[in-house]
Amino acid sequence: MKPRVVVVGCGFGGLWAARALGRAPVELTVVDRTNHHVFTPLLYQVATAGLSAPAISGPIRHILAGQANTTVLLGEVQSVDAARRSLRFEDGSELAYDYLVLAAGTVNHYFGQDAWAPFAPGLKTLGDALDIRARILIAFERAERETDPAKRAAWLTFVVVGGGATGVELAGTLAEIARHTLRGEFRRIDPHNARVVLVEGSERVLPPYPRELSEKARLQLERLGVTVWPSKLVTGIDADGVTLGADRLAAKTVLWAAGVAASPLGRTLGAPLDRQGRVKVEADLSLPGHPEVFIVGDLAAVEGVPGIAPAAKQMGKHAANNIKLGLIGKPGKAFRYRDYGQLATIGRNAAVAQIGRLHLSGYPAWLTWLLAHIYFLINFRNRLVVLIDWAWAYWTYNRYARIIIRNPG
Amino acid sequence: MKPRVVVVGCGFGGLWAARALGRAPVELTVVDRTNHHVFTPLLYQVATAGLSAPAISGPIRHILAGQANTTVLLGEVQSVDAARRSLRFEDGSELAYDYLVLAAGTVNHYFGQDAWAPFAPGLKTLGDALDIRARILIAFERAERETDPAKRAAWLTFVVVGGGATGVELAGTLAEIARHTLRGEFRRIDPHNARVVLVEGSERVLPPYPRELSEKARLQLERLGVTVWPSKLVTGIDADGVTLGADRLAAKTVLWAAGVAASPLGRTLGAPLDRQGRVKVEADLSLPGHPEVFIVGDLAAVEGVPGIAPAAKQMGKHAANNIKLGLIGKPGKAFRYRDYGQLATIGRNAAVAQIGRLHLSGYPAWLTWLLAHIYFLINFRNRLVVLIDWAWAYWTYNRYARIIIRNPG
Numbered sequence: 132m133k134p135r136v137v138v139v140g141c142g143f144g145g146l147w148a149a150r151a152l153g154r155a156p157v158e159l160t161v162v163d164r165t166n167h168h169v170f171t172p173l174l175y176q177v178a179t180a181g182l183s184a185p186a187i188s189g190p191i192r193h194i195l196a197g198q199a200n201t202t203v204l205l206g207e208v209q210s211v212d213a214a215r216r217s218l219r220f221e222d223g224s225e226l227a228y229d230y231l232v233l234a235a236g237t238v239n240h241y242f243g244q245d246a247w248a249p250f251a252p253g254l255k256t257l258g259d260a261l262d263i264r265a266r267i268l269i270a271f272e273r274a275e276r277e278t279d280p281a282k283r284a285a286w287l288t289f290v291v292v293g294g295g296a297t298g299v300e301l302a303g304t305l306a307e308i309a310r311h312t313l314r315g316e317f318r319r320i321d322p323h324n325a326r327v328v329l330v331e332g333s334e335r336v337l338p339p340y341p342r343e344l345s346e347k348a349r350l351q352l353e354r355l356g357v358t359v360w361p362s363k364l365v366t367g368i369d370a371d372g373v374t375l376g377a378d379r380l381a382a383k384t385v386l387w388a389a390g391v392a393a394s395p396l397g398r399t400l401g402a403p404l405d406r407q408g409r410v411k412v413e414a415d416l417s418l419p420g421h422p423e424v425f426i427v428g429d430l431a432a433v434e435g436v437p438g439i440a441p442a443a444k445q446m447g448k449h450a451a452n453n454i455k456l457g458l459i460g461k462p463g464k465a466f467r468y469r470d471y472g473q474l475a476t477i478g479r480n481a482a483v484a485q486i487g488r489l490h491l492s493g494y495p496a497w498l499t500w501l502l503a504h505i506y507f508l509i510n511f512r513n514r515l516v517v518l519i520d521w522a523w524a525y526w527t528y529n530r531y532a533r534i535i536i537r538n539p540g
Numbered sequence: 541m542k543p544r545v546v547v548v549g550c551g552f553g554g555l556w557a558a559r560a561l562g563r564a565p566v567e568l569t570v571v572d573r574t575n576h577h578v579f580t581p582l583l584y585q586v587a588t589a590g591l592s593a594p595a596i597s598g599p600i601r602h603i604l605a606g607q608a609n610t611t612v613l614l615g616e617v618q619s620v621d622a623a624r625r626s627l628r629f630e631d632g633s634e635l636a637y638d639y640l641v642l643a644a645g646t647v648n649h650y651f652g653q654d655a656w657a658p659f660a661p662g663l664k665t666l667g668d669a670l671d672i673r674a675r676i677l678i679a680f681e682r683a684e685r686e687t688d689p690a691k692r693a694a695w696l697t698f699v700v701v702g703g704g705a706t707g708v709e710l711a712g713t714l715a716e717i718a719r720h721t722l723r724g725e726f727r728r729i730d731p732h733n734a735r736v737v738l739v740e741g742s743e744r745v746l747p748p749y750p751r752e753l754s755e756k757a758r759l760q761l762e763r764l765g766v767t768v769w770p771s772k773l774v775t776g777i778d779a780d781g782v783t784l785g786a787d788r789l790a791a792k793t794v795l796w797a798a799g800v801a802a803s804p805l806g807r808t809l810g811a812p813l814d815r816q817g818r819v820k821v822e823a824d825l826s827l828p829g830h831p832e833v834f835i836v837g838d839l840a841a842v843e844g845v846p847g848i849a850p851a852a853k854q855m856g857k858h859a860a861n862n863i864k865l866g867l868i869g870k871p872g873k874a875f876r877y878r879d880y881g882q883l884a885t886i887g888r889n890a891a892v893a894q895i896g897r898l899h900l901s902g903y904p905a906w907l908t909w910l911l912a913h914i915y916f917l918i919n920f921r922n923r924l925v926v927l928i929d930w931a932w933a934y935w936t937y938n939r940y941a942r943i944i945i946r947n948p949g
Contacts, residue, residue: 166677166944183592185941192725193942202727205681257945268575272614316601318611532594535575536666
């Protein structure tokens with residue numbers, strides 16, 4: 132019987148591991164709790180109605196259909212029993228493995244303030260993105276119907292908590308929607324008067340970037356109409372707004388981009404975790420004491436490796452290669468991260484990029500961002516549709532997916 | 541002050557009325573409980589994962605943004621007080637009118653068996669379509685994980701109740717998904733073995749069509765792999781299947797295409813209704829005793845006018861023109877339906893069409909259907925994306941929107 136390899140989670144880490152094992156002499160099972168892989172760098176475009184959900188996602192079993200050794204299962208893994216080499220699903224059934232790649236990623240994390248969650252959705256899944264999209268669109272609709280000026284102002288105030296890449300993208304795009312997309316479509320309100328506030332706890336936005344690029348990002352955000360509040364700590368979020376120490380901001384729409392924590396699945400391993408709940412792995416990405424278990428992507432704590440898609444892909448592929456080495460009795464190799472730089476987009480023609488020693492901002496950075504994303508989307512069949520949607524959005528400022536759907540199911 | 545015209549509902553009837561009033565010297569308010577108009581003839585494509593929801597819909601306020609006399613409001617009208625010429629919203633607020641166009645359409649109707657609704661969703665809204673899409677995709681996923689053969693067969697049995705145009709479209713497309721789209725993507729089941737049963741109460745599918753075309757539709761359905769059960773009355777639907785008198789069909793997925801009823805808003809008018817709850821209107825489409833109120837689309841009972849999009853458009857435009865005549869003191873004209881024929885699609889290269897005395901089936905009918913829908917989609921910006929998606933789906937049998945999203949909001 133061929134060795135059984137199980138990959139849990141089909142984000143960038145899991146999918147790249149599964150692909151790298153596509154021709155290996157193993158019996159591969161890929162498990163995810165959704166039926167699709169999401170191109171997460173464009174999730175903010177779904178949340179801001181620029182793209183439809185299917186445009187940035189693909190059915191996992193379709194992506195992997197050509198791999199004859201691969202079975203795809205929809206299911207939620209609740210725990211890993213590393214001693215027994217077995218996984219337990221939500222329905223109590225079990226799945227045994229000889230090798231395991233754990234790529235369960237992260238979940239939204241409210242720093243112990245879970246009561247904030249219903250008022251400030253995070254952006255991790257397509258469901259989150261459609262929820263945020265509906266909230267944004269409904270806020271403008273409610274403002275149009277509201278007669279009380281204070282309540283109307285609260286419907287027209289959008290607070291994004293967290294000035295990392297996701298927060299910067301959301302805030303910049305929100306400002307564009309208010310200033311351009313919705314222009315001329317309302318009669319009782321002027322969407323241009325909408326207020327977008329980006330709150331960041333540290334002293335600058337995009338903290339992992341060089342200070343000079345953070346400054347350029349802030350200037351570009353302000354040019355788009357975003358109010359940037361650095362060095363502000365959120366102390367409360369409720370249905371009517373945000374509290375920041377002594378300050379209070381009345382806002383009916385609050386988006387959470389301030390933090391994620393590693394999947395709780397990591398805790399079931401019984402291994403040492405870091406402060407964010409990530410699993411401290413060996414140099415070859417394996418679980419200490421379990422050379423047959425590999426942790427990749429955002430669930431793995433590896434010094435100097437950021438929580439971005441290219442890093443997850445590299446880890447996924449590396450774990451797969453170490454499994455292939457194991458199959459022929461060879462020891463695994465240590466993981467080395469290849470840093471291709473980092474990119475954050477802010478809005479039309481506005482972005483920052485760091486590629487080695489090269490620092491870009493404004494139009495050149497935005498073009499780099501665009502070309503990079505088109506290149507990486509080429510693995511998806513949807514690239515043509517995405518390109519047309521982008522081209523359309525660029526020339527017209529229109530956002531075609533401005534559809535509020537409340538799924539009853 | 542200009543006369544206040546209110547249009548309630550923005551399907552084909554309401555939207556065409558609103559457009560026809562775009563340059564009239566009135567203060568026009570368009571109310572809908574969603575923010576979008578849906579191209580309903582393609583709703584079955586969203587339900588069967590061929591198209592994304594935004595591809596067949598457009599934001600109402602964007603469509604009408606160019607009409608300076610028009611205000612769009614998101615809201616749910618709960619009752620009409622024709623005597624006081626006022627509408628009441630879900631939040632208790634009111635809206636007065638001088639002229640009213642009521643285009644509230646239909647709702648799913650279970651012939652008094654509302655307990656069936658959770659087990660057999662109908663297809664009226666984008667939310668319905670995404671719910672049905674998720675149920676279909678989850679059924680195949682559950683079958684892949686199921687080890688009990690009887691339960692597995694129930695997950696692979698799909699029952700469509702109702703052999704009208706929607707039922708025929710859903711059944712034909714479901715059979716195509718099982719036989720072509722999902723081929724090679726599962727390891728433990730063969731989707732080809734899925735059973736699609738179309739149940740129709742009368743003796744033939746597509747009852748409003750000529751008998752010869754009904755027969756051709758049945759043959760095309762059977763060629764696609766659909767089991768057609770005419771003259772079968774459903775007597776029970778539950779979580780595990782459908783009861784048809786003495787027969788029982790174990791099925792985890794049941795779709796309801798057997799009937800709709802007029803919107804309950806019609807009942808609040810205090811006017812005579814027909815058996816389906818539609819309002820019996822005057823020859824000029826006005827409410828008896830209320831020449832300032834017009835009923836259009838599926839909510840209006842007009843002898844010899846079918847419940848299809850072209851009829852609703854014609855009524856909407858006609859009501860708008862009668863209002864314009866009223867503004868200059870002239871009497872309204874009687875509505876005359878122009879019959880351009882009827883079209884129903886079944887699957888790839890399979891359809892039936894009746895255009896006057898011309899009866900088509902198979903490829904010619906399908907091509908007619910395709911060209912007609914492309915033509916009518918031209919009012920939408922999404923036509924290019926839709927065309928690409930269709931071309932892709934045609935050549936590859938792939939359905940790119942196979943994404944299960946459970947919207948938490």
